[in-house]
Amino acid sequence: MNPKKFALKHARISIGIFSVVVISGYLLTLLVFYIFNTQNQKLTMQIRAISNLNETNEEKLASIKQELGKLKKEDQYVRNEKLQSDIKSIETTYNQAVDAYEELLDLKVVSKNTETYDGAFADILTLLANQNYASAEADLKSFITQVQSEKQKITASFSIPANVPANNTPPSSGYSRQVVKTDLGDFLVDIITADLNSTRVIVDTASDGDCTNDCPVLPLATYVARSGAYAGINGSYFCPASYPSCADKKNSYDTLVMNKDKKYINSANNVYSTVPAAIFTGNTSRFVGASQEWGRDTGVDAVIANRPLLVSGGQSVFSGSAEVKEGAKGGRSFVAASGSIAYIGVVQNATVGESAKVLATMGIQNALNLDDGGSTALWSGGYKVGPGRDLPNVVLFVGK
Structure with a gap:
């Protein structure tokens, strides 16, 4: 081969290989930067949420933010492995801290004596601020176990007040507090009965349309x-602003609702929804096993979706699930109906499965579970249960 041609061909090949190496290196740099930047944005959001937990811990959390800022400025090539290791440690412990704090918030719903746990959580934040991730992780696991154990002790100590009458049928009208006897045990029930011939069921919402973050809320x-x-009673599940995991979706809910102004909320993302729903119109009601079974008729009075469906055709259709919170004892809100009679109420100190059994025992034909925990609230001339936290939507009884 001609030496000049050989040299030219060799040069072209070398340039081609060099170009591939340069482009690959450039793309790899972009990928590392994108992954790192995305992780830091997520961590920063979590830290901002946690920084609102307790004013006394703001300085500790600020120092962790500063450390993350230093990590962000590190050379991506030289320190990448260390950066990834540090980020993983921070992310793991902060996710655990978020879970721990939300467990603590749930405990505060049932107990006012949480000073010991408040102090323990502050100590854990100090470990995190000092970058002692191993100790923080161990303490967080122990903390969560202790808080859950305390909640179980409180629910186990629950006792039905004396002189509450036993009655396995709902009241003919108005409010009643009664003991319902089932084969699972005795349960305290607060319930309100309304005749749909003289009462209209409506859903009221704080927002006039879809809302994904910083959504308005109001007291019941x-x-x-x-x-x-x-x-009235609290409505569907939502993401409370006090929960760090809800930092980018505060007070939002994603299930279907039609409010009193005939406005469907979250319609687009519930076209194929399997979440059950209750529909009220005139003196009738309809309970469907999945929201997708319902169109967008505005001729009805109210539509609200939530999970799970508790009773259908007079039979309990929910006995439990793998969801931990559904298996824990607490106040269980519901909306229900039998023929032209509607009910709202709370089954006290029950799992979701137990509440289904209670309502079926009472002869109620159809019932839908509503939000619970710190959201639980029931009103009839005043709060019968609650007031609980402010809410994005509620179910109301209004006279015709």
Whole structure:
């Protein structure tokens, strides 16, 4: 081969290989930067959420933010392995810290004596601020176990007040507090009965449309007053602003609702939803096993979706699931109906499966579970249960 041609061909091949190496290196750099940047944005959001947990811990959390800022400025090539290791440690412990704090918030719903746990959590934040991730991780696991154990002790100590009458049938009208006897044991029930011939069931919402973050909320009493209702209960599950895991979706909910102004909320993301729903119109009601079974008819009075469906056709259709919170004891809110009679109420100190059994024992034909825990609230001339936290939507009884 001609030496000049050989040299030219060799040069072209070398340039081609060099170009591939350069481009690959450039793409790898972009990928590392993107992954690192995404992780830091997520961690920063979590830290900002946790920084609002307790004013006394702000300085500790600020120092951790500063450390993350230093990590962000590190050379991506030289320190990448160390960066990834540090980020993983921070992310793991902060995720655990978020879980731990939300467990503590749940404990505060049932107990006012949480000073010991408040102090323990502050100590854990100090470990995190000092970058002692191993100790923080161990303490967080122990902390969560202790808080869960304390909640179990409190629910186990629950006792039905004396002189509450036993009655396995709902009241013919109005509010009643009664003991319902089932083969699973005795349960305290707060329940309100309404005749749909003289009462309209509506859903009131704080937002006039879809909302994904920083959504408005109101106390149940405010909803009752502004709608002229005589009774009401908390609505569907939502993401409380006090939960760090809800930092980018505060007070939002994603299930289907049609409010009193005939506005469907979260319609687009529930076209194929399998979440059950309750529909009220005139003196009738309909309970469907999946929201996708329902269209967008605005001729009805109210639509609210939540999970799970508790009773269908007079039979309990939910006995439990793998969801931990559904298997824990607590106040279980519901909306229900039998023929032209509607009910709202709370089964006290029950799992979700137990509440289904209680309502079926009472002869109620259809029932849907509603939000619970710190959201639980029931109104009839005043709070019968609650007031609980402010809510994005509620179910109300309004006279016709």
